[in-house]
Each structure stands twice: as structure tokens, then as C-alpha cells.
Amino acid sequence: MEKLLSSIGSLLYGMRFTMLFFYVGLVTIILGILGKFLLETYKLMTTLLTGDLEKIDLIIKVLELVDMTMVAQLVWVVALAGVSLFVTTGHFDSKDMKKPDWLDHVNTYNLKLKLAFAIISISGVHALKTYLSGDLSLENIQIVAVVAVIHFTFVLSAIGISFAERLTRDKPDGDH
Numbered sequence: 720m721e722k723l724l725s726s727i728g729s730l731l732y733g734m735r736f737t738m739l740f741f742y743v744g745l746v747t748i749i750l751g752i753l754g755k756f757l758l759e760t761y762k763l764m765t766t767l768l769t770g771d772l773e774k775i776d777l778i779i780k781v782l783e784l785v786d787m788t789m790v791a792q793l794v795w796v797v798a799l800a801g802v803s804l805f806v807t808t809g810h811f812d813s814k815d816m817k818k819p820d821w822l823d824h825v826n827t828y829n830l831k832l833k834l835a836f837a838i839i840s841i842s843g844v845h846a847l848k849t850y851l852s853g854d855l856s857l858e859n860i861q862i863v864a865v866v867a868v869i870h871f872t873f874v875l876s877a878i879g880i881s882f883a884e885r886l887t888r889d890k891p892d893g894d895h
Contacts, residue, residue, distance in 0.1 A: 738805050745798040752791045759784060775851060782848045786841060793837040800830045828884045835877035842870040 763780050766772050849866045853859035
């Protein structure tokens with residue numbers, strides 16, 4: 720039985736490289752976001768230089784670009800931390816590649832918190848964009864209220880993750 724469990728463990732450990740397909744997919748998504756970002760930046764610059772753009776429309780377009788940037792950063796953090804945590808860390812051993820400092824401290828808990836706070840930031844930008852892009856009609860106020868409730872739910876989730884981790888971290892060693 721011990722040999723069977725050891726073989727299964729070795730097989731699972733060896734299969735960790737299959738995760739690379741997911742991370743390559745995430746990098747492909749980042750490249751797609753980059754293409755969309757460049758296109759939207761070009762459109763905005765063309766409109767700024769040649770057309771008439773209301774101040775609020777400019778703010779909303781800039782918020783959309785910020786939103787895309789934050790989503791790309793979120794995907795990048797997941798891909799880089801995922802490769803580092805679950806596949807290998809050996810790719811940072813070469814002298815010409817510097818490992819980001821934050822990656823030394825990343826574990827699954829820190830990654831969850833980084834993701835939670837990134838989602839909160841993205842949600843906040845979306846909530847602001849929703850608030851700024853509407854008028855004060857009853858329908859728009861309801862939409863803004865729903866977006867605010869969803870954003871607040873993300874905030875509570877992040878606080879919950881942080882609190883749960885603190886509880887498990889602060890337990891004495893004998894209580895595990």
C-alpha cells in the first residue's frame with residue numbers, strides 16, 4: 720500500500736507541469752487585453768486630439784483603461800504566482816532574471832488576499848464608472864445600489880479571508 724501511495728504521489732507531483740497550459744492560457748489573455756488596451760488608447764487619443772469629448776466621458780474612458788490594466792495585473796499575478804507556487808521556482812535561478820520581491824513572500828493565503836484586494840479595486844473602479852456614467856433616474860440609482868452591494872460583498876469576503884487566516888495562524892501549535 721505504501722508503494723502504491725508513493726507512486727500516486729510521484730505521478731501527481733510530475734503532473735504539476737500540466738498547470739503550465741493554464742498559465743500559458745492566462746498569458747494569452749493578457750496579450751488579448753493588451754491589444755484591446757492599445758486599441759482603446761488609440762481611439763481615446765484620436766478623439767482627444769481631433770474631436771470634442773465631454774469631461775465626464777473622458778473620465779469614464781480613462782477608468783475603462785485603468786480597469787483593463789488592473790484586470791491584466793490580476794491575471795499576471797495569478798499566472799506568475801501560480802507558476803512559482805505550483806510548478807517550479809528554478810526559472811528564477813538565472814542571473815539575468817530578477818525574481819520580484821513580493822514573490823518570495825507569496826503563499827496560497829497571500830495569493831488569495833492579493834486576488835481579493837485586486838478584485839475589490841477592480842470592483843471599485845467599475846462602481847465609480849457606473850456611478851459617473853448615469854443620470855439620477857430611479858433605474859440608474861437601483862443599478863448603482865446593486866453595484867455598490869456587490870462591491871461591499873467583495874470587501875466583506877476579503878475581510879473574512881483575512882480574519883479566517885489570522886484565526887488559523889494565531890492558534891497554538893498543539894491545537895492543529
